[in-house]
Amino acid sequence: MTSNLFTDWLITINNQMKKKKRKNLLFLDNAPCHVINQDLSNIKLVFFPPNTTSKCQPLDHGVIHSFKCFYRQKLVKHIIAQCTLAQTAAQISITVLDAIKWIEISWKNVTEKTIKNGFRAAGFTHSSSTSSSCAIDMDIDVEADIELNNSDNLLQQLDSLLTHLQIGGPQLTAAEFVNIDSCIPTFNEWDDYEHLETYIQVTQDDNEDEEEEEVLVEQPPNLSEVLKMIRKLHFFASIEQPQLHNLISDLESQLTDIYLDSKAVKQSSIIDYFSYC
Incomplete structure (x- = not known):
């Protein structure tokens, strides 16, 4: 994510809300790409306090974890299926289309209850009295236990798949595999347009003296x-x-x-x- 992409997305959402005559309150973390220099008529931005994203962001309370479990299962099953014909790891192909399909299916598998529990765990609750607040807290505790059991089941399913797969290096557990990219930043302040032009120019220069290779495209069966x-x-x-x-x-x-x-x-x-x- 870059600040330009995020701003374009936010302006699009704001225009949609304006047409629907709705106003939204949007909570954001302090990622560098969330710098907004636009006046938004129908969206109010509220930023979390610094270094509190893991506590305040609903996605960090089970939603992302659930999505990753489903996605990793699709990935491992795909690799296992390809291993029936592939002789080396280089022969296992994963296309962008494969990833897009897995993303769609995995997100649909994330339940409404998981999302609601994420918001509750992050503190997005409404209570009109002390008694109702206690009741809500009890509901959160019960549903948190249920969600933890569901998470454990997803990890167990992924663990059983990983026992059939070892391409190289030490065997990963399901928990390690799901969290393998947790430290990778999801934002980027790289000037995409400037560097893209440079990349295209360098690529063209490199290919001037090279013969064009015929690209073999796999054709679908009729x-x-x-x-x-x-x-x-x-x-x-x-x-x-x-x-x-x-x-x-x-x-x-x-x-x-x-x-x-x-x-x-x-x-x-x-x-x-x-x-x-």
């Missing part, structure tokens, strides 16, 4: 080839994993519908036009 793969999956399920039959049948049904729709849709030609006249 529908007919995919339907043949489905038949192989059915055979696999029959021999190895019968419980997959229903899932494969549902996938086959959807692919067949797509195939039939593609055959039914034909582009009209000028001959078709005159045939109706």
